[in-house]
Amino acid sequence: MSRKRRVQTYHKRQIQSAPVQKKWLYLNLAIALALIVGGVAALFWLGQQTGSRSASASVANPAGQHQTAPDFTLYSPDGQSVSLNDYAGKVILVNHWATWCPPCKAEMPALNAFYEDYKDRGFVVLAVNSQEDAATVKSFIQANGFTFPVVLDTRGQVGTIYRVRGLPTSFIIDRNGVIQYIHSGAITYEQLEKIVQPLL
Known part of the structure; x- marks a missing residue:
């Protein structure tokens, strides 16, 4: 080739x-x-x-009406550890709120007045602030003279467990630790009388 x-x-x-x-x-x-x-x-x-x-x-054990209230431990604006179980045996109003929330601020005088009137009968308000810093919350509480216990839910974990959809939301827990009433929106002194007094 x-x-x-x-x-x-x-x-x-x-x-x-x-x-x-x-x-x-x-x-x-x-x-x-x-x-x-x-x-x-x-x-x-x-x-x-x-x-x-x-x-x-x-949210393995989310809170609901007529269910046992999930325990939690948070810190106060002063850094003290506070648990829901610290108030076992009392009627507890767990209130989820924030300083920027108008209806939250509107209901707080009634919450504080009711707390002062009934704390000696075994009633306590535990105000769970939603995702704000300690300085902001402490300043707000001191400026308004509120005396009920306040804790900081800085990461929103307790709000998630309690399935909070809006602020304010209040959970009324009886002496046995069972959630008897869930109230969304601002609550009045008169409403508290009707809801809480039968549990005392």
Whole structure:
């Protein structure tokens, strides 16, 4: 075979094999892309499952009417540890509130007055501030002369466990630790009399 013929034959083979090589290249790229997409999807699914488990764990025993009130431990603006169980045997009003909340501020004088009138009969208000800093809360309480105990739910964990959907929300707990009444919105002195007095 002449040199010219050999060169022509070689080029012909190269031209014929080029589409085959491109086909394998595209196939390999498609497989690699599928593996990458599958891996990302798997990681996303695992992350979703982990997040779901964490969220479920944080509300494993959510509060509801006629259920035992979940215990919690938070800190006062002065840094003292306070637990719901510290008031076991009393009628407790757990009030979720914030200083920026107008209806919260509107109901607080009534809460404080009722607390002062009935604390000697075994009633306590435990005001759970929602996600504000200690200095802000302490300044607000001192400026208004409120005397009931206040704690800081800085991460909103207690609000989540108690399934608080808006502020203010009050939970009235009887002497046996059972939630007897849930009130959303500002509560009045007269309403407190009707709800709390039968439990004392």
